[in-house]
Amino acid sequence: MKFTAPHIEYDLLSPILIVLAVAVLGVLVEAAVPRARRYVVQVSLSLVGIVAALVAALLVMSRINPTSDKPKSGYLAAVDALALDGPTLFCWVLILVLALLGVLLFAERRLEGGVTAFAGQASALPGTEAERQASAMGLEHTEVFPLMMFAVSGMLMFPAANDLLTLFVALEVLSLPLYLLCGLARRRRLLSQEAALKYFMLGAFSSGFFVYGNALVYGYAGSMQFDNIAFAVSSGSGSEALLLGGMGMLAVGLLFKVGAAPFLAWTPDVYQGAPTPVTAFMAAATKVAAFGALLRLFYVAFGGARWDWQPMFWIIAIATMVVGSVLALSQTDVKRLLAYSSVAHAGFLLTGFLGARSLTDIAPGDLNPVQAVLFYVTTYGLTTMAAFAIVSVVRDGAGEVTQLSRWAGLGKESPLVAGSFAFLLLGMAGIPLTSGFTGKWAVFASAASAGAWPVVIVAVLMSAIAAYFYVKIIVVMFFSDPIGDGPSVTVPSVMTSSVIAVGVAATFVLGVVPGPLLDLLGRTAQFIR
């Protein structure tokens, strides 16, 4: 039997390869570089790697030119395992930007008085002499940077995956490092470890469903390639039961990652327990990757079976928005509240996802659903990241203060921080002149033009409920008197400050001039197969 070596397009895949190389180098740095110098080496290595990958991604993007006479809307790379088209490259750039901000949050040292927010020594038990020694010596785990790079490489592969196997491997590569990162908080380590356990257990359970769905769809179509699956769906040859079962089980795996109902149980616990920089990175970047993958899987592979999956997603979108918004009302912890709000946002994103319709039905100038969802996830990602960054600077002697009641009067003590947080919350609520408004308008318009009226009505109602709990935080911060033992704002280094500044600026700019980004997405939001 003759073996032909596969052809790999190294130039097209360079963003993923650079990030993976940096991750592997990071592991070597842990082994070879003395402890005192690791932090500087790791941080600069990660930053340089991400910037290089970003440049590489932009170079690949410039090779896709849909305006030329002969449209080349994308490339299939690595023996058709990865599809590099407009949506993929947009997700890549966005994920890399979020990862860049994430590294800055991970590297913040001033808030904890000279060490990062991660456990000094994860193997030292909480509350023991070993832990006290580790923190007295100022130990810190610099392994978090390579772990994050591995997660980023998985996130880059996830929206590009063009077959089920690549999708599964990417899912695991992005998840496994995140499980570990969740358990590495310096303070409140029991909560952090519990969050890691819950995230891992439920994540492994959902990936079990994902693999079985994988097998069923393979049994149906006889191939794992998305275009072959699409062909099998349109010819309707295989067993319907295998297709429906497989589609449902694949959806379980992906909806778990985006935190949609009924698979949201992990979201509040993990967002609350994980170290805040990890929460910020995870909340923003995982959603981008997971929605990129969800769009490609269901539009490209299962686009022909739209009438089978759309009713299921109607129900899921409605349930997600209702559960997220209603449960957020009763929350007393800021991180937990933001977690439930992220569930509600997943519901709004699913509303945009329901805008799926055949390409001939989309009039020129109409919003297409991919464009709407990617725009929304951009605004949400940048806003959320800054919001969690602000949560990490409100502290007292025992670390971050996340009880909402203790934030009373923060607006009087630190108007700048409280004002930024209020602006970001208004952005999430979707007040006009913020990016959230444009995002919501885009996803609702996309769903409405596909006839998903009931979902849009629920979505509008739920945005009103969501606005209530966002405004509740603002009222607590600005219109109630400070309580005696309230937290104060620790002035962070330039790293966290710049994350907050970028988030606030993006929330404002994308709200006032959303046109350029929407146009860019309109031109590029076309899947290839």
Next chain:
Amino acid sequence: MSTTPFIILSAILFTIGAVGVLTRRNALVVFMCVELMLNASNLALITFSRANGNLDGQIAAFFVMVVAAAEVVVGLAIIMTIFRTRRSASVDDASLLKY
């Protein structure tokens, strides 16, 4: 040879795994049930590979095995940390985060 019995066996194994995850308390047993689900998927992949007459499913089974091995490393690390801290591997005891 008919491949249907193998698919039925894999469905039974998968169900045992899924029910086990939902009902067992010990984190290690829950984890073993997850592995059972993955292995049931492997059986289904290989069976469909034979039914379809191509090798994609068999190759996928190798990938699933490798991923499962990586998952074991991460999972056992997390479970062991929890056990050392709390002297218990029961998933019911990890209940500080709720509502």
